[in-house]
Amino acid sequence: MNQQAVESIARSVDAMKPTFSKLSDSIWEFAELKFQEQRSSEALAGALEEAGFSVRRGVAEMETAFIAEAGSGKPVIAFLGEFDALAGMSQAADLAEAKPLVSGATGHGCGHNLLGVGSMMGAIAVARHLKENNLPGTVRYYGCPGEEGGSGKTFMVRAGLFDDVDTALTWHPAPFNGVRSTNNLAVLEYYYRFKGIAAHASNAAHLGRSALDAVELMNVGVNFLREHMPQDCRVHYAITDTGGRAANVVQAQAEVLYLVRAPEMSQALALAERVDKVARGAAMMTETEVEIIFDTASTNLLPNITLETAMHQNMVALGPVPFDEADLAFAKDIQDTFTDEAIKSSIRLYQIKGDVFSNAKIDGSTPLHLGLRDFEGQSHFRAGSTDVGDVSWVTPTAQCWTPAWAIGTNPHTWQVVAQGKSPAAHKAMAHAAKTLATTGLALMTQPDLLAAAKAEWKEKTEGQPYVCPIPAEVKPGSITH
Incomplete structure (x- = not known):
């Protein structure tokens, strides 16, 4: 990926950032649970239509699932977006103390308000670049509901919606910046x-x-x-x-x-x-x-080192997230709510051992990750689960992480919700969009990279055909109380 293209993508995302930061904040406020994300889903689908994408709503028997598409021909690159919240996670924004907006209400305790919009910005940036340069290729955004205990992507895979996809890309908010290859459960x-x-x-x-x-x-x-x-x-x-x-x-x-x-x-x-x-x-x-x-x-996640290496290289070209003193000050206030052990545990969890730009050891003394995690080129065990795993078994898949949260923040906590509308989170979201877009464009324009990613995927899946773990008779969100 040449630096000129990286800079072009970065400018495109930066131009979108003010508008789409507001959209992310709206989804934060909606805070809708799995398969109930009507307003969030429609807000994202509507924004994609305004950007020139065609949209299919209600796919895979899920009212809030949709696919948006722009461009034509091969390759087909998928950008995965999520937008569901968590029960009992209500919390005031931009406040470094536990204070629910409504006791017992929902909240974005995993940052999916940022995730869905960041992936969308990346998809739009690639689609615009292809159109402006008269390049072939199809950009797809998958609006994936119910990641939190609903396995929305698994139902989409079961419906065959990824059968013609060449690669899939996604990201997740985190306390660090970089690529970490993981074997999820x-x-x-x-x-x-x-x-x-x-x-x-x-x-x-x-x-x-x-x-x-x-x-x-x-x-x-x-x-x-x-x-x-x-x-x-x-x-x-x-x-x-x-x-x-x-x-x-x-x-x-x-x-x-x-x-x-x-x-x-x-x-x-x-x-x-x-x-x-x-x-x-x-x-x-x-x-x-x-x-x-x-x-x-x-299903467990199947890493693709080829894609992850390319994604890491693009993050090197992009440089660090441009945080300022105000971002650091709020992150420090959040970090003060953690014990020293919680901060150390977070660093261990995400395997933050070195920094590409400074070679400094990350020890939590800086409240935000100001550099880029070194990529080892191998996978690590991670005890969490994600329905991205099912996508990875039907097409090569990779994801990055960007520092929307203070170091020490653990998912599914009030601290995540409190940071969900912060300027630092918006910057991290834009950085993720740039990473996804530059990686997606590289796959569009570098056939050798795409072929290598597919070859690795084929080698890993040979003799292990994917079988959807959800029986055909089970419908999305069929369990009610």
Whole structure:
């Protein structure tokens, strides 16, 4: 990628930044949960139409999913956008203390208001460059709902919407700047609904069969199972129905949600079978019935070092994010809400060991990452899960991270929401857009790079055909309460 093209893309994104920072802030304010992102989805789709993209709404049986397209011919480069929020994450913006706007309400605790808009800016910048220079190629923006526990992209993959895509690019807000190749975990989600018999808990308890007892016994059984599962696997649960608030009633129904994670989907499926056995055992012990309901799933991420190396090289050409003293001051206020261990943990989590521009060790003494993380050219274990994983199994995929948050910030916290509308976050979003756009344009104009990325993907997937982990009969967002 020549420097002239990099500078052209950067100017295009900078020109868009004021308008689209406001759009990101609007989506922050909407803070809509998975598959309910009507206003967020429409705002993004409308902005893409104004930019000359054609838009298909309601794809893959999801009202808030859409695909926007510009240009024509090969290659087809996909830009992935997300825009869903999290429950219980309401927080005032630009404030370095926990203060919900509305107690118990939703909030953008993972920065998806920035993610969706940043990817869109990157797609628009590439589409404009192709048009202005009369170059072939198709730019697609995928409006992906329900990343948080909904696996929107997995449903889009299942519907065949990525079948003709040559590569896919995305990004995520983070406390650091750079590319980190990760092996995310596969994840399966199941609801376990227990049905018992109600009775007076004092004078007729012998007639009752407690569904809540069954849930509690299942949780105890799974806790014992943890000692005997592979080290990198994870199992989490949340009791979603306790059967009521009356203590003098034997609860006739109760429900628990389980997430089962493993480095590979085959391992996750095997572990889920063991969890199922624990659930059935709990039902036997309590003489209740259990219904096991599949909710959703995402496959482990398949890294592409070729794409990631190209993305890193473009980040080197772009230079650091242009933060100012005001950005640093607010980040320091946020950082003061963390313990020293939290800051060290964040640095370890993102494997920030060196800096391309200064060779300085990142130790958290600077509240924002002012440089660029060194890229080792190899993958790291990461215990999280993402539906980007399913996309990576059907087309070569890469993502970058840019420093929208103070060093020490962990996802799904009030500190993320507090920083979601800050000038620093807007700068990081624009930087991500430039990275995606320059990488996308390189793939459009350098056939050898695209061929190398595809060759690596083919080698890694040979003998391991992708199988969608969500059965055909399962519909998006089908579990309701």
